[in-house]
Amino acid sequence: MRDLMAITERPEVISLAGGLPDVSGFPPQMLERVAKAMTDGAGPRRARRPYGPTEGMAKVHEAIQVVMAEEGTQVDLGELLVTTGGQQAIDLVCKTLVDPGDVVLAEGPTYPGAIPSFTAYQADVRQLEMDEHGLRIDLLEETLDQLDEAGIRPKFLYTIPTFQNPAGVTMSLERRKQLVKIAQERELLVVEDSPYSLLRYEGDPLPTLRSLDGGNYVIYLGTFSKILAAGLRIGWIAAPRAIRQKMNIGKQGADLCSPSTSQVVIEACFQDLPLWRSYLEDVKGRYQGRRDVMLSSLAHAMPEGTSWTRPEGGLFLWVTLPEALDTTDLLARALRSNVAFVPGRAAYTDGRGGHSMRVNFSGVNADDIHEGVRRIGDVVFEQLELYGDVMGEAPPKRRATDRPTGAKPPVDDAPEQGALVEFPRRRSAERPA
Amino acid sequence: MRVAVLGGGPSFERQVSIAGAERVVHALGELGHKPLMIDVGRDLVAQLTDARPEAAIVVLHGSVGEDGSVQAVLEGLGIPHQSPSAAACRRVWDKAITKGILDAAGIAVPQGVVFDRQPFTALGAARALTPIAERLGYPLVVKPARSGSALGVNRAMTDKHLAQAMVAAYSYDDSVLVEQFVAGREFGVSVIDGEAFPAVEIKPQDGPEAYDFEARYSIGLVQYECPAQLDDATAEAISTTAVQAAEALGVDGIVRVDLIVTPHGTPTVLELNNVPGLTDTSLLPMAAAAGGLSFSDLVARMLPR
Numbered sequence: 001m002r003d004l005m006a007i008t009e010r011p012e013v014i015s016l017a018g019g020l021p022d023v024s025g026f027p028p029q030m031l032e033r034v035a036k037a038m039t040d041g042a043g044p045r046r047a048r049r050p051y052g053p054t055e056g057m058a059k060v061h062e063a064i065q066v067v068m069a070e071e072g073t074q075v076d077l078g079e080l081l082v083t084t085g086g087q088q089a090i091d092l093v094c095k096t097l098v099d100p101g102d103v104v105l106a107e108g109p110t111y112p113g114a115i116p117s118f119t120a121y122q123a124d125v126r127q128l129e130m131d132e133h134g135l136r137i138d139l140l141e142e143t144l145d146q147l148d149e150a151g152i153r154p155k156f157l158y159t160i161p162t163f164q165n166p167a168g169v170t171m172s173l174e175r176r177k178q179l180v181k182i183a184q185e186r187e188l189l190v191v192e193d194s195p196y197s198l199l200r201y202e203g204d205p206l207p208t209l210r211s212l213d214g215g216n217y218v219i220y221l222g223t224f225s226k227i228l229a230a231g232l233r234i235g236w237i238a239a240p241r242a243i244r245q246k247m248n249i250g251k252q253g254a255d256l257c258s259p260s261t262s263q264v265v266i267e268a269c270f271q272d273l274p275l276w277r278s279y280l281e282d283v284k285g286r287y288q289g290r291r292d293v294m295l296s297s298l299a300h301a302m303p304e305g306t307s308w309t310r311p312e313g314g315l316f317l318w319v320t321l322p323e324a325l326d327t328t329d330l331l332a333r334a335l336r337s338n339v340a341f342v343p344g345r346a347a348y349t350d351g352r353g354g355h356s357m358r359v360n361f362s363g364v365n366a367d368d369i370h371e372g373v374r375r376i377g378d379v380v381f382e383q384l385e386l387y388g389d390v391m392g393e394a395p396p397k398r399r400a401t402d403r404p405t406g407a408k409p410p411v412d413d414a415p416e417q418g419a420l421v422e423f424p425r426r427r428s429a430e431r432p433a
Numbered sequence: 434m435r436v437a438v439l440g441g442g443p444s445f446e447r448q449v450s451i452a453g454a455e456r457v458v459h460a461l462g463e464l465g466h467k468p469l470m471i472d473v474g475r476d477l478v479a480q481l482t483d484a485r486p487e488a489a490i491v492v493l494h495g496s497v498g499e500d501g502s503v504q505a506v507l508e509g510l511g512i513p514h515q516s517p518s519a520a521a522c523r524r525v526w527d528k529a530i531t532k533g534i535l536d537a538a539g540i541a542v543p544q545g546v547v548f549d550r551q552p553f554t555a556l557g558a559a560r561a562l563t564p565i566a567e568r569l570g571y572p573l574v575v576k577p578a579r580s581g582s583a584l585g586v587n588r589a590m591t592d593k594h595l596a597q598a599m600v601a602a603y604s605y606d607d608s609v610l611v612e613q614f615v616a617g618r619e620f621g622v623s624v625i626d627g628e629a630f631p632a633v634e635i636k637p638q639d640g641p642e643a644y645d646f647e648a649r650y651s652i653g654l655v656q657y658e659c660p661a662q663l664d665d666a667t668a669e670a671i672s673t674t675a676v677q678a679a680e681a682l683g684v685d686g687i688v689r690v691d692l693i694v695t696p697h698g699t700p701t702v703l704e705l706n707n708v709p710g711l712t713d714t715s716l717l718p719m720a721a722a723a724g725g726l727s728f729s730d731l732v733a734r735m736l737p738r
Contacts, residue, residue, distance in 0.1 A: 333604035383600045389559035390596035
């Protein structure tokens, strides 16, 4: 799979596989502020400073407080640790907490980029299903009971409650409250990864797990990547002080501190909060339009028996195909048609996900989203027809809302409701060996 | 000597290729040559024309490296290379053609049929699959005729598996082989200039069906035994079969012959690989070491003498 992904970067390929933010609307005034900060006053001296404090610069802590306050979450400065991107935050959590063989709970599917961190520290990852309301708390309790009976204490639960990557679903308020209660009752650490929460373009914001819990059992991970610029490589951890102190030591061992230059840039960008907020609004508007194009394109391009999630924010949605198809093999065929996605297996450690795929809409323009989805739809139809031929079954049907192939849905189409997805538990043995 | 090392390229096996090519570049440096790594793309001919290498080593897997395309370019430019000729590569790259030639030469191959994509649907050949499956008997192995490293290869136990496996295999190629599963011990035999090197036995941790793409390139998922524990007669039969297979296909230079020895002791050839892998877990460097060639020696053997 790694090798399939390596060739998605060919220029002729429309890649719905990435997770890139669109920074084309980055305000020139913000760049002017950055340039000024780099040349005027104390800025140059601080940006040139070879090493900063491991926990990050004070002004960046203030910016983080602003961002977290936007989500209704308070944080003390003593709880913050600036990291080199959100990815380092995940790595430091594992480095600090995981011993080889430790059980780590995660959603199934989970963020594909977290899996190498979990496996590098030799965690025993158990993935729990979600539905349209996010992580299934009944399964969590069941799993915790089973582990308890076996005398196993999981190190933590890793969750992306809002606009989950890759599934695009959001944990409901009721489940958030249940989860926090369970965490407190059972002393379960919860790692709340929250890269996308401020990218809500529909529906009401929900409180973070951290704000519901008060920061006792929840470690919060954030990043500037999706709300400012991913290239800065600046994220953060908000953790109970004792844990934060251990992570600080872990970070010293990893890279001493995150780049000073990036931190000075963040300070400059957050000097003008209205400007940052208007940039965020611009990004959200853009992504909402692209999500809508993707939803209507899917409705036109995919056969019956296909389902997908309908995210209210974020960058991704999750498509599940009929069981006859395997998305890893489908990717090989799709690449011959110059389109790419992330096969679902990449989001599991246990072989599940073979019928699903993650598609991204934030980093691709509307025309390419439409064309990319059309190409995926064509290869899905082709493979289902083939399967039907062998099995003597009827060919796949287009959905009732179908238009002639190639007809482009207008961008202002009312988004159509994709069938909301269940994430059935599948054993890898169901696939031909 | 200025030596171009051709790797990378737009195939599914790009990373595997780069890993091997980097080792070759390192070895060439140790041998006192001037290596030039070329990531094969649209500018290949321009790069070769500019650099004017005296020889090339092809470490390019997947279609472009193994179907004879790159070899044809090198031959056209008069640059000697270590892999078989472009014509031989064509025969080896297509497993359906390989099987036909080996069968005609009296070398045992798995029983099976080949389905091309177009007639499969246009002529309704798909309906012939079930009776053929009944005749051959499950378990069956389904694989794309032209693809490397076990991509798209699946074992089918039922009609439904078979249908899914056909769809999977057609993802990689328009020609698909459906074969009887041959039970036995699996070996890779490297043949260098007509001489068979010690056989490497492939022992997947999770049983013989688990030798897939991930297993091939992940340390620890498969155990390799080299030299394999074999009695003299079997070792001789394996070597002879491998050399005969290479000869039958007109393959010179370096090639790896993958075969299974059945419980009756018959070596049955599965496929040949005309650009064998050169990574840390690849079979050719392992066999060469068992035959007394270090990796540098092996790379030296790839240069024109």
